[in-house]
Each structure stands twice: as C-alpha cells, then as structure tokens.
Amino acid sequence: MGIGDIVVRKSYGKDITFKIIDIKEVENEVIYVLKGINIRIIADSPSGDLEVVRADFSGEKDQIFNRQVNNRIKKIISDRNEFTRIQKAPKITPTKELMFGRPGKILHVDGDATYMENCLKVYKQLGLDAVGQVIPEREQPLKVIELVKQIKPDIVVLTGHDGIAKDASNYMDLENYRNSKYFVESVASLRDYNSSYDELVIFAGACQSCYEKILDAGANFASSPNRVLIHCLDPVFVCEKIAYTNIDKVVPIHEVLENTITGIKGIGGLQTRGKYREGFPKSPFVS
Incomplete structure (x- = not known):
C-alpha cells in the first residue's frame, strides 16, 4: 500500500472509504494516515486492518451518504423551481x-x-x-x-x-x-x-x-x-x-x-x- 491508495478498514466493516495520505513508523510498526473520501476525518491505522479497494468502491456508509447528497440536490433544485413569489407593483x-x-x-x-x-x-x-x-x-x-x-x-x-x-x-x-x-x-x-x-x-x-x-x-x-x-x-x-x-x-x-x-x-x-x-x-x- 502506498500514498494515494483507496482503502477501507476491516475492523469497521469496510463502511467508509479512505485515501492514504501519509505513512509513518511508530514503535517499529508501520502506521498509515488516512483521510475520509466523504467525511472530514483523519485517522490512523495499521496495515493489517486495511484493504485496498478500487477508486469507485463505496462502503455502506458511503452509499448512504451518496444517496443523501443526490436526494438533497434534487430537493433543493425542485424547491427552488417551485418558489415563484413575486412582489407586485402598481400598474406593473x-x-x-x-x-x-x-x-x-x-x-x-x-x-x-x-x-x-x-x-x-x-x-x-x-x-x-x-x-x-x-x-x-x-x-x-x-x-x-x-x-x-x-x-x-x-x-x-x-x-x-x-x-x-x-x-x-x-x-x-x-x-x-x-x-x-x-x-x-x-x-x-x-x-x-x-x-x-x-x-x-x-x-x-x-x-x-x-x-x-x-x-x-x-x-x-x-x-x-x-x-x-x-x-x-x-x-x-x-x-x-x-x-x-x-x-x-x-x-x-x-x-x-x-x-x-x-x-x-x-x-x-x-x-x-x-x-x-x-x-x-x-x-x-x-x-
């Protein structure tokens, strides 16, 4: 595994996808620094808990978040199109x-x-x-x-x-x-x-x-x-x-x-x- 790889944590049920952003050694153990793809999270993990996945992989929580984002965008645009309140002026x-x-x-x-x-x-x-x-x-x-x-x-x-x-x-x-x-x-x-x-x-x-x-x-x-x-x-x-x-x-x-x-x-x-x-x-x- 290297910097830039997309990974999931096995101990968390592969629920969230991360990108490896740094690799460090702590007490003779290799530790990978991870950044969430969708969630603003920085985490540390040993190599044994990580599994490399494809860039388009989505964990369970990622899939839920993606559905929520798409639904929010559709709702926002729909609500905006329906909002047509107009202030009337005399004769116009x-x-x-x-x-x-x-x-x-x-x-x-x-x-x-x-x-x-x-x-x-x-x-x-x-x-x-x-x-x-x-x-x-x-x-x-x-x-x-x-x-x-x-x-x-x-x-x-x-x-x-x-x-x-x-x-x-x-x-x-x-x-x-x-x-x-x-x-x-x-x-x-x-x-x-x-x-x-x-x-x-x-x-x-x-x-x-x-x-x-x-x-x-x-x-x-x-x-x-x-x-x-x-x-x-x-x-x-x-x-x-x-x-x-x-x-x-x-x-x-x-x-x-x-x-x-x-x-x-x-x-x-x-x-x-x-x-x-x-x-x-x-x-x-x-x-």
Missing part, C-alpha cells in the same frame, strides 16, 4: 419570464484540496457563485481578510480538518482541538472587519470542532454541536439555503439544517437573513 405585474435574480456570492476557504474540489462541483450544480481557495487551517486567520477584500463575498466558509483529543474532558478548551482555535481566530478577524451578521454571513468549523467558541467569535453557523464528524458537503448546503433565500426573509435555523447531511448533531447556528435579490425586468439581450 412582473411575470415569471421577466424576473431574474442574484444569489449571494460565496468565498469558500478549505484546508483540504480534495474537499474543495468536491464542494466546487456541487456549488456549480446548484447554480451558486462560489470562489474556492485552498489554505491550511493555521494560515486562514492570516489570509482571510485580504481574500474578503479582493472577492467581496456575501458568505464566507472556513473549513478543513479538525478533531478533539481522545482523552479530552474539557470540551471548551481550544487546546484540546486540532484546528478549532484557527477557525475561532479567523471568525473573530472577520467580525472585526464587518460586525454585521446580515452583511457578512460566516460558516466555520469541521469535524468535531468547538461549536460554542466558534459561534461566540461571531459565526452565523458552526460545527459541531455534538462533536461528531460532518460531511464534506454540509457547508455547501448551508450556503445554498442562505444564498437563494430572499433578503427580506430571515431563515429559521431548522430550515437551514434540513438539507444538510449531518443535521443538528453536526451543524448549528443562528437565524440569518437571506442573500438572494430579485430583479425585474430581465434584459432581452441576455440568454
């Missing part, structure tokens, strides 16, 4: 054919290039204007403000990898987390730059992140309330709901979470105003 009745709109612009900063690529594909499927930047978690607090100044997004996502120490007893101590402190620092910097939760919407966190501290720093949405692993596309589905909700509506948090894969155990947050602006009339020169 806007017709659906002449209406157009602009969803909120998204800046997605991810510590993992593979997850970033997967997220950008789904943003495109959902008709979202998203710019992706791959930046290691520890560098995000140093670079996010300049990116926001350049890109001028309505919504910012800060994610990557995280995790809580196995022997941790204090779930509020940032030192017990792999990267939560960097997400907290990034969010705090963004709120210093723009304090309005309506003008700049922020999602921050990854698997098992310190949910409470990230929200306290100023995020609209964060992971992970129950310190569980989150799906790599959960931030995308949160952003879609905000980006395509009209600016005259504050979205109840339970509606934001309905389309996520992980649900309330993995994602939470605050009521947030939508970022979609309707326009009228549509230009006859634009297809």
Whole structure:
C-alpha cells in the first residue's frame, strides 16, 4: 500500500472509504494516515486492518451518504423551481419570464484540496457563485481578510480538518482541538472587519470542532454541536439555503439544517437573513 491508495478498514466493516495520505513508523510498526473520501476525518491505522479497494468502491456508509447528497440536490433544485413569489407593483405585474435574480456570492476557504474540489462541483450544480481557495487551517486567520477584500463575498466558509483529543474532558478548551482555535481566530478577524451578521454571513468549523467558541467569535453557523464528524458537503448546503433565500426573509435555523447531511448533531447556528435579490425586468439581450 502506498500514498494515494483507496482503502477501507476491516475492523469497521469496510463502511467508509479512505485515501492514504501519509505513512509513518511508530514503535517499529508501520502506521498509515488516512483521510475520509466523504467525511472530514483523519485517522490512523495499521496495515493489517486495511484493504485496498478500487477508486469507485463505496462502503455502506458511503452509499448512504451518496444517496443523501443526490436526494438533497434534487430537493433543493425542485424547491427552488417551485418558489415563484413575486412582489407586485402598481400598474406593473412582473411575470415569471421577466424576473431574474442574484444569489449571494460565496468565498469558500478549505484546508483540504480534495474537499474543495468536491464542494466546487456541487456549488456549480446548484447554480451558486462560489470562489474556492485552498489554505491550511493555521494560515486562514492570516489570509482571510485580504481574500474578503479582493472577492467581496456575501458568505464566507472556513473549513478543513479538525478533531478533539481522545482523552479530552474539557470540551471548551481550544487546546484540546486540532484546528478549532484557527477557525475561532479567523471568525473573530472577520467580525472585526464587518460586525454585521446580515452583511457578512460566516460558516466555520469541521469535524468535531468547538461549536460554542466558534459561534461566540461571531459565526452565523458552526460545527459541531455534538462533536461528531460532518460531511464534506454540509457547508455547501448551508450556503445554498442562505444564498437563494430572499433578503427580506430571515431563515429559521431548522430550515437551514434540513438539507444538510449531518443535521443538528453536526451543524448549528443562528437565524440569518437571506442573500438572494430579485430583479425585474430581465434584459432581452441576455440568454
């Protein structure tokens, strides 16, 4: 087995597929460092517990996640097509054919290039204007403000990898987390730059992140309330709901979470105003 191979763990019933991202030796034993294909998880495993599989192999949990993702995408597009609320003006009745709109612009900063690529594909499927930047978690607090100044997004996502120490007893101590402190620092910097939760919407966190501290720093949405692993596309589905909700509506948090894969155990947050602006009339020169 080598770096880049796709593997499953036999002791877990081959439920989740991983990619080998590093190989190290610990006390004369070869240990493989694994990254989840769909779940934002980093794990260690000895060679005896691993089995190499084809790149298109899907474990039981992977198959469930894939079905959930496909169903979420279909539901989102279906719901969006059905939503035709129009504000009527005196003497002029806007017709659906002449209406157009602009969803909120998204800046997605991810510590993992593979997850970033997967997220950008789904943003495109959902008709979202998203710019992706791959930046290691520890560098995000140093670079996010300049990116926001350049890109001028309505919504910012800060994610990557995280995790809580196995022997941790204090779930509020940032030192017990792999990267939560960097997400907290990034969010705090963004709120210093723009304090309005309506003008700049922020999602921050990854698997098992310190949910409470990230929200306290100023995020609209964060992971992970129950310190569980989150799906790599959960931030995308949160952003879609905000980006395509009209600016005259504050979205109840339970509606934001309905389309996520992980649900309330993995994602939470605050009521947030939508970022979609309707326009009228549509230009006859634009297809």
